[in-house]
Amino acid sequence: MAFLSQAQAAPAWFLSLAFLGTLYAAAFSFRLLAHLALCLRRPKDLRRRYGAWAVVTGPTSGIGRSVALELASRGLNLVLVDLNAANLKEIAHTVRSRHAVQTKTVVFDLSLVSTAQGDEAMRRLREAVAGLDVGVLVNNAGVAKPGAVYLHEADVEACVRMMRVNLWALTEVTAAVLPGMLERRRGAVVNMGSASSEAIPSFPLHTMYAATKRYVSNKRTGIR
CATH class of the missing domain: 1.20.5 (Single alpha-helices involved in coiled-coils or other helix-helix interfaces)
Structure with missing residues (x-):
């Protein structure tokens, strides 16, 4: 009572x-x-379900490196995309030494997308994936700088670089790989998001970064 x-x-x-x-x-x-x-689900045969190759951007460290090694352990050959040639050579060697898969590397500074240099790198990426059974694309590369600053304190060039990598590069790389998936009628596109656009309603002093990641979380690629 x-x-x-x-x-x-x-x-x-x-x-x-x-x-x-x-x-x-x-x-x-x-x-x-x-x-x-x-x-807890049983692991899927990714190679059989999606295709023999995977494209991973930003695979030389952190989450991207772990993803690349995991995909290789599941039998997928890898096209590795990063801005540092030496780091790409190292991760490609590590992958091949641990797993019986093939690798290709594409040196691509994704912050140069929509520039002459970026167009040339995009051409090399399209050439690298041409004719391959690419079944998985992992858009992992991302930039979080500038950090926690007010807009008037931020480096404008750094902000533009962040938007190019997090928004434009993700879109252009997907557009380069997706036609093959559509032709084969199978494939998976994984876009790395951030808790800054999911777990909290706003991210003070990181609003531009959170906005780019909201774009990622709302980007849906349908393959029918």
């Missing part, structure tokens, strides 16, 4: 917040369970 009396005495705003909190917790729990179910 005491509990009932307290519930009846609770103000409407409190009950509204409690209801919204319950809905948020339920939605979060559903997404968490969905991710857990995905992790």
Whole structure:
């Protein structure tokens, strides 16, 4: 009876917040369970399901390196795209020494997209994937600089570089690889997002970066 009396005495705003909190917790729990179910599923034969080759941008360190090594362990040959030739040579050697797969490398500074140098690099990428059974594209390359600064304090060139890599390069690389997938009627495109555009409603002092990653999270590529 005491509990009932307290519930009846609770103000409407409190009950509204409690209801919204319950809905948020339920939605979060559903997404968490969905991710857990995905992790617990038996690994798929990616080569058979999608194709023999994968393209990975930014594969020389961090998440991109881990993704490249994982895909190679699953039997996929790799087209590795990065701006540093020495780092590309190292990751390609590491992949081949650990797994019985082939590799191709394309030196491409993605911040030069939509420039003469970027057009030449894009031509080399198209040549590298021409005729290959590319079934997976991982758009991993990304730039987070400038960091936490006000707009009037930011380096404009750095902001433009970030937008070129996070927005334009992702779009152009996808456009270069997608026609082959459509022709073969199979393939998967993985775009690396960020919690800055998913977990929190805003990201103070990182608004441009969060905006570029919101573009990534909203970008859907359908292959029918």
